[in-house]
Amino acid sequence: MMHRRVIPARRKAALAVLVTCAFAATALGTGTAASADKDGPSHRTGWKLLYSEDFSKPLAGAGAPWIRDAYDDPFDTVMDDAGEWYRNDYGPAWKTALDSFATYRKEFQVGKDGWLTASLSARDWNKDGQIEAPPSITTKKLRGGGSVAELNVPDHTGGAIFRPTNKLPQKYRVEYKLKTLDFGGKRNGSIEYDGRINGYSKEGCKTQHPWGEGSRSPGWNGDASSPYCDWQDVREGPYGYNGFHYMSIVDFADPAPRNNHFWHYRRKVLMDAFSQHPDRVGTGTGGRVCNSDTGEYYNYRDSNFNTVNMWISGLPNWRPGKGGLAGNSQWFMSSCSGGVAEQQLSSAAELQPELMPNQYYTFAIERDATGYTLEASGNFARVGQKTLRFHRPFIVGNAPTWHYNQTPDEYDGRFNNTLVQNDNNGTREWPDQWPAGSGYPDYFVIGDLYTNVYEGSASLTDIRLYTPKK
Template identity: 40%
Template structure:
């Protein structure tokens, strides 16, 4: 992992070149730590770990104004914060909306040899030259003396995530231990607790402005945009298809995920028919009858997109659980009253930090495995694992190939993204000759959604013990 190199990634038809070798030197902070000493995993050899025994020195790092545009260090592609896609589907209105705010950022390497990077961002809505909130990553000592990393996001108009400084190797296991989570969901049967609703403080005008899947909304001002406080969440361990993930407006990430393990805590009416798996019995129960603390384990499909009247900037998903498998574009099956989404299990936040949950993703020669361990509702302490081949029954995982040689171009297609002012066309969503590095994220990658704090620990990276 000490080797430095350049990665060329074709993301949604746009080439994004990241000079990975330059990141540690350019980032703020000191790369410290000792050799890995964490537990062995069957068939895997530990190569990097972070236990937060030393402060990551993120909160004291200076803020930097994101200049936006193709020269920005945080530029990704046409679906970026100020990307060409939004300009096409929204016309001049989107540019006017975006001009009402600034985005300030931090990019800080930490851990042994700087193997991890914290990406922190916050919106400056009044353009006074300062971010409106103070999100960050710091070290915290739990009552039992354990050191953890505290992801703090006191306002929804900000984002904090942890990613690897360099793309992940060809085959790997990456894992994280969760020691605390307060990003919404119910507690003691209600969304209202600690003076908050669903994890959000109760100030007015918490909206998804200016980024929506439809682009800018004609005739609506900031506070007229849809409210976000019914939707909170956290990414436990998710793999994206480009090298430098950072918080952005929420639509863009839906086009960049390879595999997903996240929590999405929403009582929005569109989930009224969704189901949650009881891993103990193998039966599905109504999500609205649960605690809204479910974990989603999703495989984005590379052959199927959400074709709606306004956009298709999102893949459909394939879900594997102990209650069976489902593709989200279809009902669960004959006689089943649930449809749409299927959550794999529910965590119990009240048991933390005395208990813990471990989330892991493995990429081997055949595909991806999602793993979650901990004291889940209904079943108690358990380890849940699901595997999906890169291509399984003709169904591919989106952008699975890290090199051009791993993919022959068979799932390439043209996508038309519609908006109120026009359309943007992705001519080649997955062309032959493309390559997509793996990079994990932990935290909140959204600049206009999610609010709360979480305690994370023991981030570890393994490679095959046999060198494969």
């Protein structure tokens, strides 16, 4: 059975897992008129403002302690950091790899009523009690940009996010302004800038160890006993990429940074940056990017690599093959698809980091009685100032948004199934991955969720939570 329990003091758990698969059906979405104006006022017609945080006051992060994580309170037993999936794939050597370092975590509350929580994760490489490159979330004032919270992750094994302290209402709007972003992509046409490669420092090797892409994936020999540097490179090579979660809605309480594969089956909807290194793009297209003025796509390889993906998670592949991973299917929305969510990597726009912080971007997610709306506003490359806004119903045909139901009465159990792993070093079944009577609270996440990929810094402000006015 999956790790399932009633909400305890620190964390409310949720059902576990999922993963990549393909639907035959097409998932609809709708492009609607812009609702966020350029200056992002706190007043929005039809919405009541519950909370707003502008980061004008110092945060409590410096005084919050780093606490070692013994992996004894997992979110699930599948692909959380000590998950059985990795053991069943890689065998006993994987546990040795996991135990070669220590993980430390820090959390502190922010804002009125402590409505926000900052959550960080860091690695102690030699287990001496000293974190070599701790991430941080602090306040600062940008020249001409006002007060911001700066998320700084100096090593790809760290993580730093904001989340709500309590679950989101049944209907809501969450938004914020992104003032700076430095998590990879090109700057002035080059993937190498400021002495870094795709946002990563050049010192040492940087790999996904110990949470690789699976024992049968390319880029390494698949042997978990291999030295750290022989695992899949995140800075360059076929798995070289950086990124940032502009905003995600996840399906469990109190989210905290974890390995990247864990998140691939825990998200409902999301907007993110996926900054691929040219090695990963290779001779292919790298995906496609929408020009919302012309309604036509162009190749990712011809972009500035600072794209905005607006997408939903669908049903998983219930039976991944040996050496594979669990993960939800991915459905992307853009103006070029008419707002229809399609199973093809398609970015809705390109950010222009060089314009920041003099110009900023606003990201928002709404949930109503029928589905989720994803919204991004700002001065995008090739098309200028725009608001991109797409609504996707909870279910389209036989293609649902993963774990969309916050409460049991919103869902009838029709998509329930068993996740099955039949792997090189073990087998396991996790039944009832979406049963009738289940419910999955909405929590947003903003920042760097991954503790084995992503490195850089970003600053943001004006995180706001609204509910509909009666």
